[in-house]
Amino acid sequence: MVKIDAPKNCENWFVMVNAPSNSKENWDELIRTTKKNIITKINKCLKTNIEDYIEHEKIASPITIEQNTLSKGGALYGNSSNSMFSAFLRHPNFLKGVKNLYFVGGSVHPGGGIPLCLASAKIVSKEIPA
Numbered sequence: 001m002v003k004i005d006a007p008k009n010c011e012n013w014f015v016m017v018n019a020p021s022n023s024k025e026n027w028d029e030l031i032r033t034t035k036k037n038i039i040t041k042i043n044k045c046l047k048t049n050i051e052d053y054i055e056h057e058k059i060a061s062p063i064t065i066e067q068n069t070l071s072k073g074g075a076l077y078g079n080s081s082n083s084m085f086s087a088f089l090r091h092p093n094f095l096k097g098v099k100n101l102y103f104v105g106g107s108v109h110p111g112g113g114i115p116l117c118l119a120s121a122k123i124v125s126k127e128i129p130a
Helices: 027-046 062-069 114-127
Strands: none
16 A cells, blocks of 8 residues: 555645744734735745645644643744854753763754754764763
8 A cells, every 4th residue: 555645636735934932922823924924925926826725734833842842932943043142052962960961953052954953963973982
């Protein structure tokens, strides 16, 4: 039996929107407004009404991301990096008080994004005793 992600004659779409960590924003309103803006843009570009084709949608917000992953405030990449000091405020790759405990990923030094996550892993690989 062949497994497929989308039903026959359908497609899967994934739309990712950068969002801050949760600081008590009105996420219901932000999601509603953002979804409307995205659909308007897609409809304009494709000259169609994409809403007619949506059979199922799943929306993640910082609230649901925090609930599902325990990331503080639902931040995928840790602390906001909007200031020149942000890089220095990221969680380090190790914890001095606990031997052989290391951290890797977008929320620790050097930061978010695949290249920096890989750099994080390289830093930790050099720290682990052979």
